[in-house]
Amino acid sequence: AKQLRLILGDQLNPLHSWFQNVDDDVVYVIAELKQEADYTKHHIKKITAFFAAMEAFATYLKEQGHHVCYMTLDETKEYDDLPDLLITLATKYSCETIYYQQPDEYRLREQLQQMAKKIELPMFEEDTEHFLLPFEQLREHFTPKKHVRMETFYRFMRKRFDILMEAGKPQGGAWNYDSNNRKSFNASDLKQIPRPLVFNNPAKSYLTRIEDHNIKTIGESSEQVDYPINRQQSLQLLNYFCEHQLPNFGNFQDAMxxxxxxxxxxxxxxxxxSLNCKMITPLEVIQTALHAFTHSRGVITLPQIxxxxxQIIGWREYVRGMYWVNMPDYSEQNFLSANNDLPQYFWDGKTKMQCLKSAITQSLEHAYAHHIQRxxxxxNFSxxxxxxxxxxxxxxxxxxxxxxxxxxxxNTRSMALFADGGWIATKPYAASGNYVNKMSDYCKNCRYKVKEKVSEDACPLNSLYWNFIDQHYDKFSKNPRMSFPVRNWDKINSDQKIAIREKAANILSNLDKL
Ligand code: FAD
Incomplete structure (x- = not known):
């Protein structure tokens, strides 16, 4: 009996067991869909990268002899949504079953599960064979609406997959070298920063379609997709990283x-x-990096690897677990009752705050910012x-x-905004201008003065920081990990407190003008 098998845009894994044999009774579907291109307003480079990677994967599968139905936006435009398309294709190719790999997004999984309940054709969900921890085991480590320590999960993963372990103990004697990973750049470090490896994949045809179908996007477009669009380019980027960047990865992980x-x-x-589209697996990324570490003759030190x-076996697997046990409630969390509007400069970078301007402008240009910028x-500003x-x-x-x-x-709700009230982090990652000044050179050319709190030119982060502690005083004074800033706020004299509150109130009512 013939099968229709759906491959979503983030399921481009050539190592998946589906593709190990060619079967004439299987039709693979890879389709550019309006529902995916506009469920949110994406960066134009993000859409072109996804479309380019999907087309490259369709071409690869065809070359291997698989039967592939690859459809562009031009061809899928007449279908309302993904279920509509799948039903039509199943009829067209006389398929008696539909298979799909488990979507990583709640939204898509719901859509396909609802569809399976409604239609007569049997539909089956299969594993993506990507993550280290099987989906069924997530419940053993994560409990809905409960704090789970990343460090505990990470140590379990190290042991379970025997990574950087020696006779049951962590290699080098410690589990974590985070304290070594807090360097900022000095003048000579700046000269050593390696050129990134970028690719030159054509984007023109995707740009045309995005425009033709009136898909609203953000950010600067480019006629090249500079990200890897297939497995071979992804491996090239991985090897480049191991050679040029891994030797300093930990040292400058937080620097800007x-x-x-x-x-x-x-x-x-x-x-x-590459990882999120599944062109490479987390395990091979780790193994390649470990191999580079072992053969580097000391160039790559233990804290770097x-x-x-x-990041990969800890954070990445951990946030996936947190997501699945807490959805759909997760998307409604707002522990701090935050309700201000996102200022316009998030969309155009036009702000006088140098730190925000750099991070936002770069994001609009490259569709990328590194972890500490995010x-x-x-x-932190949000x-x-x-x-x-x-x-x-x-x-x-x-x-x-x-x-x-x-x-x-x-990452956004919990890590950045503490909107979960502590499922991931036990306290908000809140910082004043001092942190930015320590980890970056942004403040040097900023119109605002990082050392000042309430003057006309004072860095807005300073009064906003203390105001934040003041505003959530009741919640934070119950949190032992916040006792230090709470006590520091208590020590500020009442005149200063009034000045800080006034300054912050003024900033908050003019957020768009910073
Ligand atoms: P590197 O610094 O080279 O790290 C290596 C890999 O580790 C990354 O490729 C990623 O797979 C993994 N990793 C590192 N940190 C995290 C983390 N906190 N969570 C999950 N994986 C991690 N990452 C995304 O993949 N998609 C997102 O949409 C995303 N949104 C974020 C939003 C916010 C507010 C924050 C604070 C972080 C977000 N991250 C997200 C996590 C992290 O910032 C990115 O994974 C990282 O910047 C990607 O760049 P890189 O590949 O150069 O990472």
């Missing part, structure tokens, strides 16, 4: 600069798009300014090349 031609990429791997391993620049989580989520989900809800939402 505006003074390098490669400020946007630094020592980060930019592998998230440990920092990288933690967490401690745009994220937290302190009390921006509504739905609006912040929408921005992050649209702008980044790697943004898919399962990984975007826990």
């Amino acid at each position: 600069t505006a003074n390098s031609p490669y400020s946007w990429s630094l020592y980060h791997s930019r592998l998230s798009f 440990e920092g990288f391993v933690r 967490l401690m620049i745009t994220g 937290l302190l300014a009390g921006i509504a989580p739905n609006q912040v989520d929408e921005w992050y989900l649209g702008i980044y090349i790697d943004a898919i809800e399962w990984v975007e939402l826990p």
